[in-house]
Amino acid sequence: MKRPGTYSGILSGGISGRTGPHLLPLARIKKIMKKSSDDVKMITGEAPIVFSKACELFIEEITKRAWNITLQGKRRTLCKEDVASAVITTDIFDFLVNLVSDSAKSEES
Amino acid sequence: MSEKEKDVVVTEKVVSEADELPKTIVRRVVKDKLSQLSKDSEVNVLRESLQGFCESARIFIHFLSATDVCKESKRQIINAEDVFKALEEIEFAEFVAPLRTSLEEFRRKNAKRKSESLKAKEMNKKGKMKEPPVTNGGGSEEEDEDESSEE
Numbered sequence A: 001m002k003r004p005g006t007y008s009g010i011l012s013g014g015i016s017g018r019t020g021p022h023l024l025p026l027a028r029i030k031k032i033m034k035k036s037s038d039d040v041k042m043i044t045g046e047a048p049i050v051f052s053k054a055c056e057l058f059i060e061e062i063t064k065r066a067w068n069i070t071l072q073g074k075r076r077t078l079c080k081e082d083v084a085s086a087v088i089t090t091d092i093f094d095f096l097v098n099l100v101s102d103s104a105k106s107e108e109s
Numbered sequence B: 001m002s003e004k005e006k007d008v009v010v011t012e013k014v015v016s017e018a019d020e021l022p023k024t025i026v027r028r029v030v031k032d033k034l035s036q037l038s039k040d041s042e043v044n045v046l047r048e049s050l051q052g053f054c055e056s057a058r059i060f061i062h063f064l065s066a067t068d069v070c071k072e073s074k075r076q077i078i079n080a081e082d083v084f085k086a087l088e089e090i091e092f093a094e095f096v097a098p099l100r101t102s103l104e105e106f107r108r109k110n111a112k113r114k115s116e117s118l119k120a121k122e123m124n125k126k127g128k129m130k131e132p133p134v135t136n137g138g139g140s141e142e143e144d145e146d147e148s149s150e151e
Helices: A026-036 A046-072 A080-089 A091-108 B002-012 B023-037 B047-065 B080-089 B093-130 B139-150
Strands: none
Touching (some): A026 A046, A046 A080, A046 B047, A046 B080, A046 B093, A091 B047, B023 B047, B047 B080
16 A cells, blocks of 8 residues: 655645645645746755745735734725735735736726 | 736736645635634635735745745755745745744654654564465475375
């Protein structure tokens, strides 16, 4: 019987099925990393795991900030504009400003 | 007008689903965090806003990968320490401590799993060694028959 590999628990399990400290599929992360730059050639076993957890923390950070904006608007539903406002008002999310302005433009068109 | 057309080209560039992070997992992370932040009541998330989270995370990976940590150390292989250094460079230093803790936990679990699998392999080997070797044609049976015929 083939034993499950180190990373196989990620895709199959839910929260109860988490075998490691990561949720996001490592193969997908490696694919995105390789597309980002031609300089990225090889990635060792642990780097995608750190990336996965970093993404999780990043998503949590945006969620927290977007949620604060939702609360300020006295609403209970988090919408895209809240995410956009969170990005614009946070300095370290400056790299996402283009994404936010592009989606705003596409809405107008 | 040409600039607007260029902008339209950029915004219409569709990222295929295979290149994005899975929406179900991103949704789970967002919902878990929201339930932590708002324990009293249920929070809703619009489907279109999930797209924003997925795209943001994807660009975050690009941004983190593009830092030149490996170039500086003249290596072509990104390792965990490079990722920590890159996080500090892009002003996400607050992530480094929880990530290190997470990585240590993963390493411990991995080491435990490896030692358990090694033990299991050794047990299997021992089990196989104890069994007597099976000869071709059932030689032991023939000997029994001979004995019985002699009697």
